[in-house]
Amino acid sequence: MGRNTADVAVIGGGVHGCSIAYHLAKRGVKTVLFEKDYLSSGSSGRSAAGLRYQFGTEVNCRLAKYNMEKIPHLQEELEYKADLEYDPAGYLWIAYSESQLDQLKKNVALQNSLGIDSVILDPAGIKEVAPGLNVEGMLGASFNQKDGHVNPHTMNFAYGDAARRLGAEIHTKTAVTGLLTDNEKVWGVKTEKGDWEAGAVVCAVNAWAREVCGWCGLDVPVTPERHQILITEPVERMKHPMTLCLDDGSYWKQCPNGTFMLGWGNPDEKKDTSYESSWQFLEEVSKRVVAKMPCLKGVRVVRQWTGPYGITPDEQAIMGTTPVENFYFVGGWSGHGLQFAPSSGRIMSEIIMGEEPFLDISCFRFSRFEEGCLFPEPACI
Ligand SMILES: Cc1cc2nc3c(=O)[nH]c(=O)nc-3n(C[C@H](O)[C@H](O)[C@H](O)COP(=O)(O)OP(=O)(O)OC[C@H]3O[C@@H](n4cnc5c(N)ncnc54)[C@H](O)[C@@H]3O)c2cc1C
Structure with missing residues (x-):
């Protein structure tokens, strides 16, 4: 039997995982996504799905501007058959x-x-x-x-469908059970249905992040x-x-x-x-x-x-690279993450491709907690 391989493996079929898969597939990157249940079964489909420009930190306002301009046209962009009900x-x-x-x-x-x-x-x-x-x-x-x-479900499904149409493989009812690692480097995932080698692995499991990060020795401060x-x-x-x-x-x-x-x-x-x-x-x-x-x-x-919300100590997301080579992270969006999926998909794909993200999101870096660089979001629910 041949080896299962992909350029990028995404763990988690919420709106962020699916948006990342879409943005990568659009660029011709061979992408595989694993969701332990069905797409939108986690926070995304359970969300209140409120959208807003109203944030209290500059980075979130700038990202919100991008997202609030994208979301009204997302159904056409993703060529989705059902209404996103914006x-x-x-x-x-x-x-x-x-x-x-x-x-x-x-x-x-x-x-x-x-x-x-x-x-x-x-x-x-x-x-x-x-x-x-x-x-x-x-x-x-x-x-x-x-x-x-x-509508949080159709938004999540629309990203998933578009990713699939552009060539991403999406495996639902397939839990990732571990990471393939050596020498502080991740080179794939173990799943219930076999191992996959990948040049990059993205952890997009939000409230389940501690378990997944623990597999490569990372202690991530995301509390469900x-x-x-x-x-x-x-x-x-x-x-x-x-x-x-x-x-x-x-x-x-x-x-x-x-x-x-x-x-x-x-x-x-x-x-x-x-x-x-x-x-x-x-x-x-x-x-x-x-x-x-x-x-x-x-x-x-x-x-x-x-x-579940995924809560960090400053109620801000974590996004980007991690101390472990080839292992990327997005999550910890507290109660406002659904609406950030368009920007996070684009930015994560840019980071994985080794490009400068279109907006400076370095304040969301993984290392900010040990550096003491917290920046609380005052407009949190
Ligand atoms: C009650 C509630 C109200 C909210 N209201 C709003 C709101 O008004 N506006 C807003 O913007 N946001 C809101 N949010 C927040 C928003 O829902 C989240 O921030 C966002 O959906 C997170 O998306 P995600 O893709 O990171 O995570 P999720 O949607 O949780 O996706 C993670 C996925 O990973 C899967 N998974 C976990 N472990 C594994 C594994 N080992 N292998 C494979 N798959 C795995 C899970 O099953 C899950 O589907 C709300 C959340 C809740 C709970």
């Missing part, structure tokens, strides 16, 4: 204290300085863009009308954290943007099909990759959101699920 319904970040409002003002000043037209709203302005809100206790908000929503979401039955479409409340971290939005998606980050949630969800979440999120959006009272919940 919907610029807007995104509100709501402050309940002066310090929260000060931070939002700083974020907006940074965004404006980079050509992003977000604004600060007072409670009357909030009511104008989201008439259904109970604005009691709200001091103000930041808002961008071009922020919005995408469970996050739950629920979805309601559809109700009549109303003017309502994605809304995030900084008092308790609850958030919700209306999807294009009329359903409402509700989330809340419980600080006591377990730090693992389990997909279990709880009654406690259902009660807590409903209580919190209905108080702020009274018209949702009585709307029925149809489904609830859990997905």
Whole structure:
């Protein structure tokens, strides 16, 4: 039997792994991707899929500009048959204290300085863009009308399909079980269905990163954290943007099909990759959101699920080369990674090809933790 070989092996079939495979295949690189379950089965398909320009660090704002310009045309670029459901319904970040409002003002000043037209709203302005809100206790908000929503599954599948069409091999239901290594160099992967030799291996497993990096002796500070979401039955479409409340971290939005998606980050949630969800979440999120959006009272919940964030100490991603030769890493995007897939696919392909990335992302380097160069993202949920 002949040896299985590829130029690049990608581990993980989330939106980042599939975007990397697409960008590499487009350049004629022989690429193979392994996903232990189905494409979009991890964080990507479990995401709230909010899109935004509104970040509080320069690098994320610059990347967001690239991504927010790409995503509306992604379906055509990837020649995908199903709708990616891009919907610029807007995104509100709501402050309940002066310090929260000060931070939002700083974020907006940074965004404006980079050509992003977000604004600060007072409670009357909030009511104008989201008439259904109970604005009691709200001091103000930041808002961008071009922020919005995408369907996370079709976005993930669209990258996977395009990669395949361009020649990438995608193996689902195929876990990578180890790395082929010698002398601090990786030269392939071990999978449930045999070994593959590869000139470069990309770890794109997000919340599962510690296990995979451990196979080549790397200790990566990415901690999984469970996050739950629920979805309601559809109700009549109303003017309502994605809304995030900084008092308790609850958030919700209306999807294009009329359903409402509700989330809340419980600080006591377990730090693992389990997909279990709880009654406690259902009660807590409903209580919190209905108080702020009274018209949702009585709307029925149809489904609830859990997905893992991959959290780093500064809640910023890790991207690029690693101390191990031929082993590349992307992950740790906290609760905002879905929308960064277009830029990460392009940048990772550029790095793997030995080119300068189109944007300087050196602040995301693997070594920043031991160098003490953390740069926290203030606009995190
Ligand atoms: C509840 C929730 C809400 C979110 N809301 C938003 C939002 O509004 N906006 C936003 O932009 N982002 C959001 N995110 C974050 C976003 O979903 C993630 O940052 C992003 O999807 C990460 O993509 P990924 O490809 O890195 O990881 P994943 O999608 O997790 O993909 C990693 C894949 O690796 C696979 N894998 C693991 N181990 C192995 C192995 N050994 N072999 C083979 N395959 C393996 C997994 O099965 C998984 O499919 C949210 C996340 C959650 C959980």
